[in-house]
Amino acid sequence: MTTVAMTVNGKAVSVDSEDRALLVEVLREKLNLTGTHVGCDTSQCGACVVLVDGVAVKSCTMLAAQADGSTVETIESLAKNGELHPMQVAFNENHGLQCGFCTPGMIMTAVDMVRRRGKTLDDTTIRHELEGNICRCTGYVNIVKAIKAGAARM
Missing domain, CATH: 1.10.150.120 ([2Fe-2S]-binding domain)
Known part of the structure; x- marks a missing residue:
């Protein structure tokens, strides 16, 4: 088990996850941010793209532990105060x-x-x-x- 501390959609979070857990799994299963989709698990489709430290990343091929200390933005972060991006x-x-x-x-x-x-x-x-x-x-x-x-x- 690894504790991953990151800022997700503007909130500091700390999540215990398996060392082999993918970022997409932690976002969806531990943080309940299901807007990030799993389409292929092979980095081919892009349905899992999130921004990590401001850069687009396919979260199905990034270990959650690699995001430790990072800022992650998901699709849920874009709308503000009820207004779509x-x-x-x-x-x-x-x-x-x-x-x-x-x-x-x-x-x-x-x-x-x-x-x-x-x-x-x-x-x-x-x-x-x-x-x-x-x-x-x-x-x-x-x-x-x-x-x-x-x-x-x-």
Whole structure:
């Protein structure tokens, strides 16, 4: 057993977990933050993307112990005071989701993308940045449109 101390969505937490526990498991099972999804367990789909110290990370391939001392942001951290984050609004308005399973990871990847690359993103850049995120429903046209709109509002 390892005690992992981190700041998750602005709150200091300390969690006892097995040494081999993945960050996604701790977030979902110990902290009840189920917005972070497990889609593949192999780092292929991106449904589990969270921000660790401000950088997009696939939490299904990161040990929880590696996050000790870090700041972790999940999809649950984006909405403030009942108001959706601009990227969440853009996904809704631009029909950037269908079943919604990949959406938390897509949005967290998009937030990271805007933080790193700025508010003006072209289609090619967005598509390149989304290479680690798979949507099995939409075909990406509306996801790209949503990210452009969300980036402009951030």
